[in-house]
Amino acid sequence: MLQQNPVFIPGPTNIPDRLRRAMDQASWDHRAPDFPAFFHPLLDDLKSVFKTQMGEVLIFPSSGTGGLEASIVNTLSPGDKVLAASYGMFSQRWIEICRRFQIEVEVIDVEWGEAAPVDQFERVLASDSQHEIKAVLVTQNETATGVETNIASVREAMNRSNHPALLCVDGVSAIASVDFRMDEWGVDLAVAGSQKGFMLNTGLALVGVSQKALAAGKQAKLPRCYFDFVDMIAANKVGSFPFTAPVSLIYGLRESINMLQEEGLDNVFERHQRIAQGVRQAVEAWGLTLCGKNPALYSKTVSAIYVPDGFNSDTLVELAYKKYSVSYGLGLGKVAGRVFRIGHVGMMTDAMALSGIATIEMVMKDLDYPIELGSGVAAAQKFYRQSA
Numbered sequence: 001m002l003q004q005n006p007v008f009i010p011g012p013t014n015i016p017d018r019l020r021r022a023m024d025q026a027s028w029d030h031r032a033p034d035f036p037a038f039f040h041p042l043l044d045d046l047k048s049v050f051k052t053q054m055g056e057v058l059i060f061p062s063s064g065t066g067g068l069e070a071s072i073v074n075t076l077s078p079g080d081k082v083l084a085a086s087y088g089m090f091s092q093r094w095i096e097i098c099r100r101f102q103i104e105v106e107v108i109d110v111e112w113g114e115a116a117p118v119d120q121f122e123r124v125l126a127s128d129s130q131h132e133i134k135a136v137l138v139t140q141n142e143t144a145t146g147v148e149t150n151i152a153s154v155r156e157a158m159n160r161s162n163h164p165a166l167l168c169v170d171g172v173s174a175i176a177s178v179d180f181r182m183d184e185w186g187v188d189l190a191v192a193g194s195q196k197g198f199m200l201n202t203g204l205a206l207v208g209v210s211q212k213a214l215a216a217g218k219q220a221k222l223p224r225c226y227f228d229f230v231d232m233i234a235a236n237k238v239g240s241f242p243f244t245a246p247v248s249l250i251y252g253l254r255e256s257i258n259m260l261q262e263e264g265l266d267n268v269f270e271r272h273q274r275i276a277q278g279v280r281q282a283v284e285a286w287g288l289t290l291c292g293k294n295p296a297l298y299s300k301t302v303s304a305i306y307v308p309d310g311f312n313s314d315t316l317v318e319l320a321y322k323k324y325s326v327s328y329g330l331g332l333g334k335v336a337g338r339v340f341r342i343g344h345v346g347m348m349t350d351a352m353a354l355s356g357i358a359t360i361e362m363v364m365k366d367l368d369y370p371i372e373l374g375s376g377v378a379a380a381q382k383f384y385r386q387s388a
């Protein structure tokens with residue numbers, strides 16, 4: 001297996017050499033007297049990535065899913081009601097987590113390829129005059145379908161219906177890659193993961209928590225232990241963790257935020273946008289269609305692409321790996337076998353994206369897809385040359 005190829009999956013993403021080196025360190029006692037001087041500025045800088053001054057951002061050793069669970073157990077009680085939509089594998093995951101914790105979920109089913117149904121949310125919230133709904137759960141970037149939901153518009157809908165529910169955002173495949181503004185959008189819980197926009201190994205769930213969410217936590221009765229926000233905040237105040245800190249990943253996070261700051265967050269967002277546009281040019285040149293239905297809401301971090309009728313996307317992804325040692329995302333859930341995904345989140349450049357487009361084009365040709373070899377590459381080249 002040739003290890004040097006980039007991956008084109010929407011997490012774990014490509015890890016820049018700079019970050020791999022940053023993580024390769026001898027042990028450092030997380031209770032050492034000089035740890036807080038390193039850790040406090042890191043927490044502050046992390047807040048600037050989430051664009052929050054009023055809230056906190058907590059770091060839990062876990063994959064992103066742990067951050068989703070932490071958000072639920074720290075703010076809700078058994079029997080509470082929440083509002084969510086099911087429009088892909090990850091929005092569905094929020095719903096499953098809630099159900100396992102005896103939360104009643106009002107689910108709006110949406111066709112996969114659509115975003116969260118903001119108008120329907122507004123209607124449901126407006127009719128909930130008793131304010132039984134305690135939280136609205138949204139996945140900013142639905143990684144299974146490659147569709148983004150406009151979080152500001154969800155906030156506006158909640159404000160118009162004067163509803164006090166918490167706004168909870170799964171931003172795992174969005175935060176640090178696409179625009180996210182925790183305070184401005186009134187987001188109460190925001191979850192990110194180290195292996196996507198932060199370009200690191202899997203293992204940190206980053207959870208933004210508003211003051212309103214912390215206040216809700218005081219009444220929340222779900223049992224919690226490892227993921228307790230209060231324990232974490234108390235330990236963070238003195239510059240430490242309530243348990244052993246995942247120090248190597250935290251070194252990586254420090255360097256990752258340095259990289260994001262050096263490039264500039266706006267430039268990072270712009271790069272993701274451009275790379276995604278180039279990939280979409282290729283998709284169009286192949287004569288294929290994206291899973292996302294509304295071009296204004298196409299994901300900037302992953303493209304989910306339908307294979308032509310009569311083809312199976314699992315076969316495509318498998319051959320890409322076996323023959324060319326390159327990973328692409330499989331279709332998940334309802335679109336398994338029908339879409340493949342090109343992940344372009346985190347460390348991705350024009351040159352890398354072109355290699356991903358070129359390679360999957362070869363695989364499609366190997367499998368007799370009705371595409372013209374080189375057509376997608378040429379379309380993306382044209383776009384990248386013009387927009388560089």
Ligand SMILES: *Cc1c(COP(=O)(O)O)cnc(C)c1O
Binds near residue numbers: 063065139143171173
């Ligand atoms: C990757 C991802 C997750 C988290 O998955 P983990 O495997 O637990 O890290 C959650 N939500 C979305 C939208 C994702 O893309």
